[in-house]
Amino acid sequence: xxxxxxxxxxxxxxxxxxxxxxxxxxxxxxxxxxxxxxxxxxxxxxxxxxxxxxxxxxxxxxxxxxxxxxxxxxxxxxxxxxxxxxxxxxxxxxxxxxxxxxxxxxxxxxxxxxxxxxxxxxxxxxxxxxxxxxxxxxxxxxxxxxxxxxxxxxxxxxxxxxxxxxxxxxxxxxxxxxxxxxxxxxxxxxxxxxxxxxxxxxxxxxxxxxxxxxxxxxxxxxxxxxx
Numbered sequence: 001x002x003x004x005x006x007x008x009x010x011x012x013x014x015x016x017x018x019x020x021x022x023x024x025x026x027x028x029x030x031x032x033x034x035x036x037x038x039x040x041x042x043x044x045x046x047x048x049x050x051x052x053x054x055x056x057x058x059x060x061x062x063x064x065x066x067x068x069x070x071x072x073x074x075x076x077x078x079x080x081x082x083x084x085x086x087x088x089x090x091x092x093x094x095x096x097x098x099x100x101x102x103x104x105x106x107x108x109x110x111x112x113x114x115x116x117x118x119x120x121x122x123x124x125x126x127x128x129x130x131x132x133x134x135x136x137x138x139x140x141x142x143x144x145x146x147x148x149x150x151x152x153x154x155x156x157x158x159x160x161x162x163x164x165x166x167x168x169x170x171x172x173x174x175x176x177x178x179x180x181x182x183x184x185x186x187x188x189x190x191x192x193x194x195x196x197x198x199x200x201x202x203x204x205x206x207x208x209x210x211x212x213x214x215x216x217x218x219x220x221x222x223x224x225x226x227x
Contacts, residue, residue, distance in 0.1 A: 052138030142188030
């Protein structure tokens with residue numbers, strides 16, 4: 001499937017009756033980067049985990065590689081309630097899981113197992129060093145995001161990737177690390193990633209060579225063979 005098939009991504013929202021709207025939580029460049037990252041670690045029967053699926057834009061993008069191309073399985077984790085402070089909480093009562101399931105069907109994405117609940121509760125299902133790819137796009141606040149990093153990074157196999165969304169700057173304001181999104185940044189995400197991996201270390205972000213400006217807010221860390 002061509003990655004552009006996922007954009008614009010149309011879902012259904014109820015507002016004075018049923019109406020369609022575009023859910024562009026990932027930009028076209030984000031989708032291209034995400035598809036490229038999952039393709040890097042593609043192998044037969046691969047295992048991938050997505051933390052924060054919501055209506056399924058990233059789920060469909062990842063599932064195209066994991067299920068359709070490799071015959072693996074993608075575990076999609078979400079509580080479908082949104083996180084405090086996020087605009088997603090404004091439409092949490094529209095049947096988000098049903099929208100996700102509908103989009104999986106629309107794009108013919110198979111071999112996705114939905115796990116409904118908070119990310120912390122599902123870590124025991126996966127042994128350390130067994131997951132090929134983990135994508136985090138859930139609670140953006142520092143405390144919970146840091147917990148997700150600490151809980152899920154050990155699950156990645158050597159050579160696998162941990163990655164996520166919303167690294168939209170290299171500095172943060174300590175006042176806003178427990179907020180969702182303030183002044184164009186997810187401050188908690190930037191702080192937690194910089195503390196754990198460092199932009200001078202294992203953390204990789206996407207910048208234009210000429211301008212040094214970030215062109216996609218995706219980030220990734222490759223699990224080394226020995227740590």
